[in-house]
Amino acid sequence: MNNIIKRYIPQILAILFVVLIFGFLTLNAQTNMDNRGIDFGFGFLSQESSFDVQFSLIEYSGSDSYARAFLVGLLNTLLVSVISIIFCTILGVIIGVARLSSNYLIKNSAAWYVEFFRNIPLLLQIFFWYYAALRALPMPEKADAWFGVTYMTVKGYYIPSMVWENLNIFLYCGLAAIIAIIVLRNYASKLRDTQGKQIPVLLYSVALLIVLPLLSFLFGGVTLEFEIPELKKLSKISYIYEGGISLPPELIALVLALSLYTSTFVAECVRAGIEGVSKGQKEAAASVGLTPNQVLKLVIMPQALRIIIPPTTNQYLNLTKNSSLAAAIAYPDLVLVFAGTALMQTGKAIEIVSITMLTYLTISLTIAAIMNWYNKKIEIKEK
Amino acid sequence: MQTLNFLKPNRDNIKNYSIIGSFLVLVSLIDVISNAFLKVNLTSFLPGSLTSLFPLIIGLIGLNMMRIDYSGNKKLDLLNKNINTNNFNALLTLVILFSIIKALPQSLSWMIFDATISGDSKDACTGTGACWTYIKVWFRRFMYGMYPNEFHWRINTAFILVIALGFVGYFMKENLKKYLALYYVIIYPVIAYLVIYYLISGGSFGLQWVETGAWGGLSLTFIVSFFCLIFCFPLGMIFALGRRSSLPVIKYISICYIEFWRGVPLITVLFMSSVMFPMFLPEDFFMDKLVRVIIAITLFEAAYCAEVIRGGLQSLPRGQYDAAKSLGMGYWKMHIFVILPQALKLVIPGIANTFLALVKDTPLIFVVGLAELAGMLALAKTNPKWLGFAMEGYIFASIVFWIICYAMSKYSYNLEAKYKTER
Numbered sequence: 007m008n009n010i011i012k013r014y015i016p017q018i019l020a021i022l023f024v025v026l027i028f029g030f031l032t033l034n035a036q037t038n039m040d041n042r043g044i045d046f047g048f049g050f051l052s053q054e055s056s057f058d059v060q061f062s063l064i065e066y067s068g069s070d071s072y073a074r075a076f077l078v079g080l081l082n083t084l085l086v087s088v089i090s091i092i093f094c095t096i097l098g099v100i101i102g103v104a105r106l107s108s109n110y111l112i113k114n115s116a117a118w119y120v121e122f123f124r125n126i127p128l129l130l131q132i133f134f135w136y137y138a139a140l141r142a143l144p145m146p147e148k149a150d151a152w153f154g155v156t157y158m159t160v161k162g163y164y165i166p167s168m169v170w171e172n173l174n175i176f177l178y179c180g181l182a183a184i185i186a187i188i189v190l191r192n193y194a195s196k197l198r199d200t201q202g203k204q205i206p207v208l209l210y211s212v213a214l215l216i217v218l219p220l221l222s223f224l225f226g227g228v229t230l231e232f233e234i235p236e237l238k239k240l241s242k243i244s245y246i247y248e249g250g251i252s253l254p255p256e257l258i259a260l261v262l263a264l265s266l267y268t269s270t271f272v273a274e275c276v277r278a279g280i281e282g283v284s285k286g287q288k289e290a291a292a293s294v295g296l297t298p299n300q301v302l303k304l305v306i307m308p309q310a311l312r313i314i315i316p317p318t319t320n321q322y323l324n325l326t327k328n329s330s331l332a333a334a335i336a337y338p339d340l341v342l343v344f345a346g347t348a349l350m351q352t353g354k355a356i357e358i359v360s361i362t363m364l365t366y367l368t369i370s371l372t373i374a375a376i377m378n379w380y381n382k383k384i385e386i387k388e389k
Numbered sequence: 390m391q392t393l394n395f396l397k398p399n400r401d402n403i404k405n406y407s408i409i410g411s412f413l414v415l416v417s418l419i420d421v422i423s424n425a426f427l428k429v430n431l432t433s434f435l436p437g438s439l440t441s442l443f444p445l446i447i448g449l450i451g452l453n454m455m456r457i458d459y460s461g462n463k464k465l466d467l468l469n470k471n472i473n474t475n476n477f478n479a480l481l482t483l484v485i486l487f488s489i490i491k492a493l494p495q496s497l498s499w500m501i502f503d504a505t506i507s508g509d510s511k512d513a514c515t516g517t518g519a520c521w522t523y524i525k526v527w528f529r530r531f532m533y534g535m536y537p538n539e540f541h542w543r544i545n546t547a548f549i550l551v552i553a554l555g556f557v558g559y560f561m562k563e564n565l566k567k568y569l570a571l572y573y574v575i576i577y578p579v580i581a582y583l584v585i586y587y588l589i590s591g592g593s594f595g596l597q598w599v600e601t602g603a604w605g606g607l608s609l610t611f612i613v614s615f616f617c618l619i620f621c622f623p624l625g626m627i628f629a630l631g632r633r634s635s636l637p638v639i640k641y642i643s644i645c646y647i648e649f650w651r652g653v654p655l656i657t658v659l660f661m662s663s664v665m666f667p668m669f670l671p672e673d674f675f676m677d678k679l680v681r682v683i684i685a686i687t688l689f690e691a692a693y694c695a696e697v698i699r700g701g702l703q704s705l706p707r708g709q710y711d712a713a714k715s716l717g718m719g720y721w722k723m724h725i726f727v728i729l730p731q732a733l734k735l736v737i738p739g740i741a742n743t744f745l746a747l748v749k750d751t752p753l754i755f756v757v758g759l760a761e762l763a764g765m766l767a768l769a770k771t772n773p774k775w776l777g778f779a780m781e782g783y784i785f786a787s788i789v790f791w792i793i794c795y796a797m798s799k800y801s802y803n804l805e806a807k808y809k810t811e812r
Contacts, residue, residue, distance in 0.1 A: 017638035024642060031669040038668050109478045110471035111485050125794035126787045127749040129763055134787065137770065138780035327654035334756055345660050355664040363653045363661065370652035 035356065050352050051076070057347050059338045061254050072348055079343035080365065086260050086339065087326040093265035094325065095318075098272025105277045116273070124270040129331055131267055136259035136335045143255075147237060147245040155234050161246070163253040164235035171229040179222040186218070187211045256337035260329065268325045272318055279314030280306065312384050319377050323370055330366070340365060406454045407465055413451030417444035417483070418490075425491045445483055452479040500784075511775055523778040524785045527769050531785070534605015534760055543596065544608050547588040551581045551615070570730075578619040585612060601679040605760035607789065610751045613683055613761070618744050620687040625694025630724065632699055643695070650692035655750055658689050663757040682754050686747070693743050701736035702728065741801035745794055752790075762786050 039046060051073040058068050062078040063085060104116035123131070141160060143149075149159040157164040170176070187210075194207045222228045235250035283306050291305040292298075332339035333346055345362045349355060421444050423429045430440065452473050460466055472482040503518025506525060514520035524531070533541050554577060561569060589612075591598050604612070631643030650658075662685035663678065670676060705728060713723040755764035766782045769775060 013636060017636050020636075020639050020642055034671050035668050037672060038670075041672065107478075108471070108474055109482060111482050112478075115485055121795060121798075122791070125749075125791045125798060127752045127763075127790050127794075129752040129755070130783060130786055130790060133763065133766070133779075134783040138783050141779065330654040330656045331753070333656060341654075341656055341660070345657060349660075349664065356668060359657065359661050359665045363657050366654055366657060367649065367652040371648065374648075374652075 044353065046356065048357055050354055050357070053352075055348065055351070057351065059343055061257070061338055072344075072352070075348055076340070076344050076361070079338060079340035082337070082343070083326070083329055083332070083339040083341075086257060086264070086332060086337070087322075087329045089257075090261050090264035090268065090325055090329065091322050093261065094268040094272055094321075097265060097269035098318075099276055101269060101273035102276025102280070105273065106280055120270040120273055123266050126267075128263060128267050128328055129334060131263040132259055132331055132335055135262045136256065140255045140259055145245065146247055155232070157235060157247060159247070160255070161252075162255050163258055164247040165251050165253065166232040166234045167249070167251045169231045169233055172227050175226040176219060176222045176228045179218045179226065180215075183214045183218040186214050190214070254337070256332070256335050259335060260332050260337055264325055264329060268321055268328075271321045271324075275314050275317045275321065276310075278317075279310040279312075282313045283309045315384075316377060316381055319373060323373050326369060326373075327366060403457055403460045403462075403465075406457075407460070407462070410451040410454035413447050413454070415451075417448035417451065418486070420444045420447075421487050421490050426494050444487065445480070448483045449476065449479055452483070514778075519781050519784075520778055521781065523769075523775055523781050527765075527775070527782075530606060530769065531762060531765050532606045533608050534765060535603040536599060536605065536608075537597075537603070540591075540597070540599060543588045543591070547584050548608070548611065550584050550588070554580055554584075574623055578616075581615070581619065601677050604679065606765050607762050609754075609759065609761040610748065613679075613686065613751050613754060614744070614748045616683050617686045617690055617747055620683075621690040621694045621747075622740070624687065624691035625698055626729070628691060628695035629698035629702060632695065633702055647692045647695050650689050651696070655686070655689055655753055656756055658685050659753060659757045661685065678757070679759060682757060682759060686750070686754075690743065690747050693746070694740065697736050697739035697743055698732065700739060701732035704735055705732055738801050738805035741797065741804055745797045745801065748797070749790070749794060762789065 052071050054069055055072045055075045056068045057075070059066055059075065059078050061082065063081045064074075064078060066074060066078045101116045101119055104112050105120070107113050107116070143158055143160040146157070146159045146161055149157045152158055155166050190210055191207055194205050197203045197205065223230075233249045235247040235252070238246055238248045240246050287305055287309065288301060291301040296304065329339060330341045333342040336342060340362060345358055349358045352358070453476065455465065456469055456473055456475075456479075457465075460469075473479050499518050501518075503516045504521055505514045505516050505518065506521040507513055508522050509526050511520075511523075513522045529538060529541065533544055536544065557572070557577075587593060588596070589599070589604070590601070628643045628646055631639045632647060634640050634643070659682060662681045666681055666685070667676070709727060709731065710723065713727040718727065751761060752763040754761060755767065758764075760768060763786065766779075766786055770779050770782060
């Protein structure tokens with residue numbers, strides 16, 4: 007009896023507490039909305055948004071619905087996250103490995119890089135890049151060409167765009183190459199396990215990846231042309247580049263800040279992972295006669311990756327969440343487009359803020375679920 | 390590579406080789422330095438691209454000539470071991486050295502030699518360097534926001550008092566030490582709140598009322614992060630215990646709470662606090678924006694705190710729980726006297742890291758219109774009298790935050806090291 011009370015009373019109280027809080031809040035919200043004549047509902051999503059977004063991946067104009075504006079914001083968020091994740095991984099791995107270098111200068115420069123970028127608030131870094139560093143770039147008419155065809159100007163980074171013909175054939179060829187590589191790898195590992203034969207998989211894979219798409223150019227009728235941005239005079243003093251793709255300075259500032267900031271955390275994960283593999287493993291591998299490259303590839307990396315990947319994914323998640331800081335420099339991400347402009351116009355605070363939060367929550371929980379599954383899979387199964 | 394063998398020293402000729410090698414390295418360094426500092430190109434007789442590669446090549450040959458497994462010369466061995474283990478390392482060494490030398494004169498002259506700090510208006514800044522006058526003039530605003538100048542002593546006094554009260558624990562008598570936790574968890578936050586409320590807000594004791602809209606600058610960063618820390622800690626503890634509870638309802642409520650806050654970005658939480666939260670309050674109940682923001686950040690950080698504390702709870706050996714239970718202790722007795730004191734000691738470094746993240750997150754309150762340091766910078770930047778000094782402003786703010794955060798991270802490293810050895 008005593009036990010039952012001990013078990014159930016706190017739980018009932020907890021439920022009551024939560025219900026009371028939520029009830030209180032809902033009640034308040036209801037009266038408040040009644041007083042102000044706002045009604046609750048998600049019908050506004052299909053209404054015409056009548057605002058413009060300066061940078062979007064999909065066709066969008068003011069006559070589209072709020073739901074499409076939401077999609078534009080979400081895609082922009084994902085775009086900046088994906089680009090930053092790629093850069094921060096590359097940088098992070100380099101810095102993390104550099105921190106373990108035997109070279110005193112490299113080790114310390116890497117350590118100082120980490121200490122420097124990790125200890126400045128991300129928002130300040132974004133502001134620095136956007137308001138201070140990128141504003142110092144030349145005007146379009148004075149910009150020098152980088153690599154001959156790209157122009158870094160104060161109005162953004164102009165790069166050539168690709169004009170494809172029969173793009174789908176090219177993509178099919180790429181897909182075929184990837185499938186062929188997977189088949190080849192399976193075959194090679196089978197051959198190694200059963201007969202002990204080694205075939206140079208990497209060489210064949212690279213060859214496949216180059217040859218198959220090349221064939222599509224030669225026989226598939228695929229053509230690729232580059233549209234190079236060209237300077238155009240708008241008025242007496244105002245110039246602009248036309249053609250090609252223009253990456254807005256907001257995007258560049260965000261990618262720079264996010265990838266520099268997150269790369270320090272990735273670097274620490276990489277370092278911890280490599281350091282986490284015990285020295286005995288390396289020595290044992292060397293003593294069975296593996297070459298240093300093989301030791302790294304077959305013994306150290308598989309074990310280090312097991313330590314590196316979970317915290318690194320966590321950092322990717324943080325990066326995605328941090329990309330919401332875009333709103334501070336007016337990059338049209340989910341927060342700015344939806345929780346900013348759309349909220350101002352419709353006044354539907356509760357609906358919009360909850361949709362925004364739920365979107366981020368969904369992204370986070372999805373990645374977390376995948377991570378948990380992956381962790382379970384790679385866990386060392388002790389007997 | 391065979392042909393390069395004549396460049397390889399052995400123990401007999403290392404002396405000559407090291408002299409020639411260091412001479413070559415010296416030449417390469419002199420070339421780069423003269424290029425960077427004096428703008429003299431010593432190698433202009435060489436064709437085009439070779440000019441810029443010349444110091445690298447010469448330096449590499451020099452380092453190659455100095456490289457030997459063991460020379461007996463301590464300094465040379467140290468050098469070889471640390472920066473000159475193979476050609477690739479030597480190349481990286483040179484590249485790093487050269488880029489430091491190349492970047493140094495520009496940044497130094499911008500930051501120090503060509504910079505202005507005198508005067509008190511924009512006109513003083515005529516040079517090509519940084520305009521630190523801007524920082525000097527705006528310094529008080531950056532530190533205290535729009536808080537009236539004549540009352541700045543109130544903020545200072547309040548901070549000194551709060552810090553002094555925080556150190557009480559160090560000087561407490563032995564027989565009072567058992568109340569230390571009580572003091573820090575309950576009494577101290579209350580006192581600190583009263584001090585900040587009466588001194589900084591004013592309104593009584595003859596002090597003029599200053600509304601929170603005028604608060605700002607770095608002091609606001611401290612106020613927000615201080616309150617969030619002291620409030621999120623107990624809250625985090627509750628949810629950490631809740632998540633490890635054997636009662637399913639409490640466990641799942643805690644999990645939902647923690648995962649929800651950890652899954653959303655802080656900026657949306659702040660939006661929630663500023664636009665959505667007022668809708669959920671009773672009709673004529675007004676809550677200050679700063680208070681709402683502090684509540685929002687506290688709820689947010691509590692989730693992170695809870696995860697850190699849970700880590701501490703999990704790392705305690707089962708034996709501790711069993712021992713406490715076998716002495717007949719109940720849930721609360723066991724946790725208060727046995728588990729938490731040990732677990733909390735373990736998580737101090739983790740909490741320090743959470744706090745560091747919290748301090749780095751506070752500039753975000755700028756997006757809901759509270760002007761702490763980043764917000765004041767944005768304000769100063771758009772002031773028509775002071776246009777065009779964004780760079781100085783952000784460098785200043787970065788340095789300030791960097792010093793604070795670096796000191797804190799070093800402190801948390803020390804804590805970590807300290808508590809590691811004790812276990």
